[in-house]
Amino acid sequence: MIGFTLNTRPVTVDAAPETSLLHALRGPLGLLATRFGCGAEACGACMVLLDGEPTNSCTLPLARVAGRQVVTVEGLGTPEAPHPVQAALLELQAGQCGYCLSGIQIAAAALLARNPAPERAEIAEALAGNLCRCGAHNRILHAIEAAGAAMRRAA
Amino acid sequence: MTVPVLPQSLRDNPRPAQWIGFVPGKRVRLATGKVELGQGVLTALAQIAAEELAVDPARIDVVSGETGVTPEEGFTAGSQSIEASGGAIRLVAAELRARFLAAAALRLNCAPAALDIDDGTVLQDGAATALDYWSLAGAVDFEAPATGTVPPRAPGQFRYIGRPLPRRDLPGKLFGGGFIHDLRPEPLRHARSLHRPWPGAALGPLDEAAIARAAGGAVRLIRLGDFAAVLAETEALADRALEAAEARARWSGGTPRPAVPSEPLALLGAEHAERVLEVPAGRADAAASVGRVGARYLRACLAHASIGPSVALARWEDGRLEVLTHSQGVGMLRLALAQALGIAAEAVSVQHRPGAGCYGHNGADDVALDAALVAREAPGHWVRVQWTRAQEMSVVPFGSPMVVDLAAEVDAAGRPVSWEMTVTSGTHGQRPGHNGRTNLLAAEALPGATPTPPAPDVPDAAGFGGLRNAIALYDLPAQRITHHLVARPRMRTSSMRGLGAHGNVFALEGFIDELALRAGEDPLAYRLSLLSDPRGRRVLETVAAMSGWAGRPRGGEGVGWGIAFSRYKNRAAYVALVAEIAVEQAIALRRVWCAVDAGLVINPDGAANQVEGGVIQAASWTVGEEVRVGPEGVETAGWEHYPILRFAEVPEVAVRFVGDATDPPLGLGEVALGPTAAAIGNALADALGVRVREMPLSRERIAAVLLG
Ligand code: FES
Numbered sequence A: 001m002i003g004f005t006l007n008t009r010p011v012t013v014d015a016a017p018e019t020s021l022l023h024a025l026r027g028p029l030g031l032l033a034t035r036f037g038c039g040a041e042a043c044g045a046c047m048v049l050l051d052g053e054p055t056n057s058c059t060l061p062l063a064r065v066a067g068r069q070v071v072t073v074e075g076l077g078t079p080e081a082p083h084p085v086q087a088a089l090l091e092l093q094a095g096q097c098g099y100c101l102s103g104i105q106i107a108a109a110a111l112l113a114r115n116p117a118p119e120r121a122e123i124a125e126a127l128a129g130n131l132c133r134c135g136a137h138n139r140i141l142h143a144i145e146a147a148g149a150a151m152r153r154a155a
Numbered sequence B: 001m002t003v004p005v006l007p008q009s010l011r012d013n014p015r016p017a018q019w020i021g022f023v024p025g026k027r028v029r030l031a032t033g034k035v036e037l038g039q040g041v042l043t044a045l046a047q048i049a050a051e052e053l054a055v056d057p058a059r060i061d062v063v064s065g066e067t068g069v070t071p072e073e074g075f076t077a078g079s080q081s082i083e084a085s086g087g088a089i090r091l092v093a094a095e096l097r098a099r100f101l102a103a104a105a106l107r108l109n110c111a112p113a114a115l116d117i118d119d120g121t122v123l124q125d126g127a128a129t130a131l132d133y134w135s136l137a138g139a140v141d142f143e144a145p146a147t148g149t150v151p152p153r154a155p156g157q158f159r160y161i162g163r164p165l166p167r168r169d170l171p172g173k174l175f176g177g178g179f180i181h182d183l184r185p186e187p188l189r190h191a192r193s194l195h196r197p198w199p200g201a202a203l204g205p206l207d208e209a210a211i212a213r214a215a216g217g218a219v220r221l222i223r224l225g226d227f228a229a230v231l232a233e234t235e236a237l238a239d240r241a242l243e244a245a246e247a248r249a250r251w252s253g254g255t256p257r258p259a260v261p262s263e264p265l266a267l268l269g270a271e272h273a274e275r276v277l278e279v280p281a282g283r284a285d286a287a288a289s290v291g292r293v294g295a296r297y298l299r300a301c302l303a304h305a306s307i308g309p310s311v312a313l314a315r316w317e318d319g320r321l322e323v324l325t326h327s328q329g330v331g332m333l334r335l336a337l338a339q340a341l342g343i344a345a346e347a348v349s350v351q352h353r354p355g356a357g358c359y360g361h362n363g364a365d366d367v368a369l370d371a372a373l374v375a376r377e378a379p380g381h382w383v384r385v386q387w388t389r390a391q392e393m394s395v396v397p398f399g400s401p402m403v404v405d406l407a408a409e410v411d412a413a414g415r416p417v418s419w420e421m422t423v424t425s426g427t428h429g430q431r432p433g434h435n436g437r438t439n440l441l442a443a444e445a446l447p448g449a450t451p452t453p454p455a456p457d458v459p460d461a462a463g464f465g466g467l468r469n470a471i472a473l474y475d476l477p478a479q480r481i482t483h484h485l486v487a488r489p490r491m492r493t494s495s496m497r498g499l500g501a502h503g504n505v506f507a508l509e510g511f512i513d514e515l516a517l518r519a520g521e522d523p524l525a526y527r528l529s530l531l532s533d534p535r536g537r538r539v540l541e542t543v544a545a546m547s548g549w550a551g552r553p554r555g556g557e558g559v560g561w562g563i564a565f566s567r568y569k570n571r572a573a574y575v576a577l578v579a580e581i582a583v584e585q586a587i588a589l590r591r592v593w594c595a596v597d598a599g600l601v602i603n604p605d606g607a608a609n610q611v612e613g614g615v616i617q618a619a620s621w622t623v624g625e626e627v628r629v630g631p632e633g634v635e636t637a638g639w640e641h642y643p644i645l646r647f648a649e650v651p652e653v654a655v656r657f658v659g660d661a662t663d664p665p666l667g668l669g670e671v672a673l674g675p676t677a678a679a680i681g682n683a684l685a686d687a688l689g690v691r692v693r694e695m696p697l698s699r700e701r702i703a704a705v706l707l708g
């Protein structure tokens, strides 16, 4: 049994300690927003916040998660109460297939938490570990700028 | 009276009942054979139906891609969905609305002209009546074939068409779930498959017990000839079992593996079928030749590299097979599965579920057969197979390498007086059913399977494969175009976004640029001097104005501007594009401007999104992508070895639509690929003063050309 905090709630998982966090999330924990893209830390589709830091969950063994705080897309917001990044992505229709957007939401939320007024280059830097194959990059960059602006207005 | 030419989709599926139904709860059911690939097509199709039916788009539920349920419309490919399915829906909905108005007029004992419909409710002289689509549905004929004679609404009357409606599927995908990857029907088992690393390879013995021990759980090994799969209760266990099986798999024999470098010609091989296309002169061969110009352009082999891997779910029960897939063509997949499994097509049902971005014939169909084969060994269970990243980028069909040779004789004014082009390429069409074969990967590995014969290319009538966009739209002398369809490329090739257009437009528009420079003329002015098509001229002139082409910086300094033009498939949307780049050792993409004439645009925001995405993807292909093949198979089976454009590397993209809303809508999902490649290539030549004619326009290629 490995215990950690998932989207502010304590959870325990009955799985081998070397099981990846991604498998635990999509398997026994039943949270499907975190996605598999490569299993090799090359795409960012599987990103979660681990103690607030964007982290690829595909290669992260459960043993290293024990006792820590994990936030997934489900923990960022909901359709009724979206995170500013989610609201802005929808507002700007920033996505085509949308498969990459989970990891991107996570990376963007972490960026805006420490810098709500990032430049385009800083956003691109924060998304250095995220790939998008559909070419939705510009809309995503604009949406994260807009999300930052919304957060500054709300603050 | 002229008989209207109906869209193929409507000729194949003429009954309104096949497309539209009115269901309790004041909902409208819209059925289409086209599927959502991340391109937003279902939103646009719903928009068209909403317009012609005069109902709020929010009332419409779309059913898409289900064999036996939705209209059979072939593949969702070739930028055809809005023209084919959208064209059919527009006519069917307009006609149904007229049938409802006629039925209402009978009930109300008035002339149909006194009636209108607002959000599904019948209005008489502008006032709501008790009648609506739902109460009247029983009195209306949904079976009599649509005639296409009821004119759809005109642009001035539009309520929904032309408005930027948000995508219906995006929220579900943003907050989690929404993909085929996320389906968990019970009882569920997870499988992973093993595929030949090269064609014809034989798989040595595998020990189920050893694999299970290494994986640390109960694992079933399924062997069918040279195909194998591992089946387990959880995904984590299936992954470990695959790793154990792959480590133990010994492959031998098969086609000789190329110990060659990955240059397009070496990958293609020499054996080919030749044919010649003569295109009549677009202008008289007025003057005598004063010289001959020739150049060879190359395109590398390209991978789809979708962010999500291919997935399928299958269930076998009582001799019936159910399949969930993200294939682009459920009807063709159904036939191919039946053929591969040796069962009747009636025993197979195939339903589409959204996958990650799809840019052509990827692994979706192959993995569906994997799942079906395993499901047949585990009846009663849903079997879910997911490919690994390495499989996704090695055993899938690729976009073929291409070699394009161009030659022209020019007159004293620098205008061509002869024109020859030779395109050498593998096939761009090897989808299930093409050539009568299943073309499913595992089918060839099954016991007793015969090797696939060389595939033909996409038919000319479908817009050509290797020759897509090989015919130049300029006012040229007679064009002599030779196609070398390579018989046995070293890798599997099939349809990838734009097919031959990416390589051909890169070459054609690069060559036109060379001719312009040779004539000492501005590349835009030179193009306009050879282009009488008014829609072509308009996109070129628009993009010049958008980008400030006339005032662009001159004289190198590491900055380059390039322009390019094409009309996709010579019959879809017109595109002109300007790229601004900076070059030190490698290309830094700065800005792209793009003018598009796609006729009537159904959803401007969705359309812009498609074009923007096409520009970025093509930029990625053009500057950095190349599949490499070595003695052990594909060497670029992961993004570490096959980098795609990153957030810090993308150019800003401005798109403007300049079409006329009275022109029919033209497909635009693939229109930007070729012009993007060409504009970047031309910008690079502008910046360097020498031309790099081989994609990818990588640091290494640039260095090689600069060193001469
Ligand atoms: S799936 Fe984890 S980085 Fe790609």
Ligand code: FES
Pocket: A095, A096, A097, A098, A099, A100, A101, A131, A132, A133, A134, A135, A136, B038, B307, B356, B357
């Ligand atoms: S939207 Fe498809 S991968 Fe980013």
